[in-house]
Amino acid sequence: MKKQLMNYETLLKVTKAISHSKDPEEIAIMTVEGIKTTLEVKGCALFLFDRKKEQLVIGASSGLSDEYINKGPLKVLPELTESLRQGEVLAIYDVLNDPRIQYPKEARKEEITSLLSVPIIVSGNLIGVLRVYTIEPWEFTLGDVNFVQALAQIAGISLTMARHIRGLKNSIDVLKTMREVQVRRTTRKTPYEGVPVSVSSDELNR
Secondary structure, eight states: OHHHHHHHHHHHHHHHHHHHHHOOOHHHHHHHHHHHHHOSEEEEEEEEETTTTTTTEEOOOOOOOHHTTTTTOOEEOOHHHHHHHTTTOOOEGGGGGGGOOOOOHHHHHTOEEEEEEEEEEEEEEEEEEEEEEEEEOOOOOHHHHHHHHHHHHHHHHHHHHHHHHHHHHHHHHHHHHHHHHHSSSSSOOOTTTSOOOOHHHHHOOO
């Protein structure tokens, strides 16, 4: 019950902060850091879907090394794309021995054991994926999945609104603006720097 209450409180706080932001990077950062902190997992990453290349491109991450994030493109097979568009959630208990994992060696080095992948869908269109990574073997509960799905939906709507506000054509254009902002910023010293003051690290840890 305590964990469910914490997830609910975090969901409200992150939703409130996201609703006041028009910055795609802030939206992505608040989402991944909110999930990582609440679920107390190794890391979380938000990917945007590049339809032309049929691959996932990193938008924001928390708790993962630069080496792992930059390991290479994540190709999406046609059958997997269709399942993602249908809103199917992928939960992998043993990452190191699952044939669906494209970079098992890199996952081992990063000490990743389990993975949860939730599609970000807006108006029937797949725009990205949220992935949760754990060190310990993790059987994701329905509560975990619902929490990540809720934030995926909120992030997706917010990113789509930010795209329209800025007159951008698609999700990859949003990603380009996010990268431009990242280049201009200095390296963050804590996982919470860059999150608007409306969601402080203390609030996320309550």
